[in-house]
Amino acid sequence: MNAEGPVELPGATPPLPLSIWVVAWASVVGQAELLLRRGPQVGDVGSLFLSVVLGALVLGYVSAGVVRARTVRFVLAWVVLVLAVLGELVELVSVDDLGQAAHAVVALSTTAVALAALASFRRSDWYAWQRTRPSTYDGAPIGQLVAIGVLVGMLGGIIGADDAGRRGRDGLDVRVNVAER
Incomplete structure (x- = not known):
């Protein structure tokens, strides 16, 4: 028998794809950049x-659900990443100086990498296998990925408000004047 590459055995579980690790670490880098920019609460x-x-x-x-290909949590991750890309694009076009531009480019880059890696993960054998709803004990352990998700959540909890939020404003002014006639 001549086989090149790994031999697939019937019933064998696919390995965790590299793309999900890219999502995880890009998320850590994105949160770390935001913490450096805004500082702690x-x-x-x-x-x-x-x-x-x-x-x-x-x-x-949410991380455990994404790795296990659970639809609602996977879609939630997509929505958050797409909204983040849109927000970061708006931030990039509205920067005032070079320092803000550098932060905006890093933020946009890490989110775009995470979004592209999530798209790649969606097409992986692992994702397809997880959609068959195997036992949570089957396959590669996902504890390290969930731990990275917990770390991202903790960093998000530490991050302080932006400059407008520190001044007590959210950066958006809405004024409604109602005049009686």
Whole structure:
């Protein structure tokens, strides 16, 4: 028997694709860049703790669902990444200086890499196999990927508000004047 490359055995589980690791690490880099740009939250420790715990729980749960190809969590990841790309494009065209432009390019790049890797993951053998709903104990362990998701959530909980938020404003002014006639 002459076989080039790995031999697929009936019932064998596919390996975790590299693309899901790219999604995970691009997300870490994106959150780290945002933390460097905005700094940590300032204020009450209870609020910071709650934010970190909630971020870790939500991102851990969503990460596990994405790796296991669960539709709702996978679509949620897509929506978040697409909205992030759109927001970062708007930020890129509205920068005031070179430093802001560099941050905007890094943010857009990491999100675009994560989005492209998520698209690649969607086409992987692992994803197709996970759609058959195998036991959670079958296949490669996903604990490290979920841990990276938890880390991303924790970093998100630590990140402070942008400059407009620190001044008590969200950067958007809406004024409605209603005049009686």
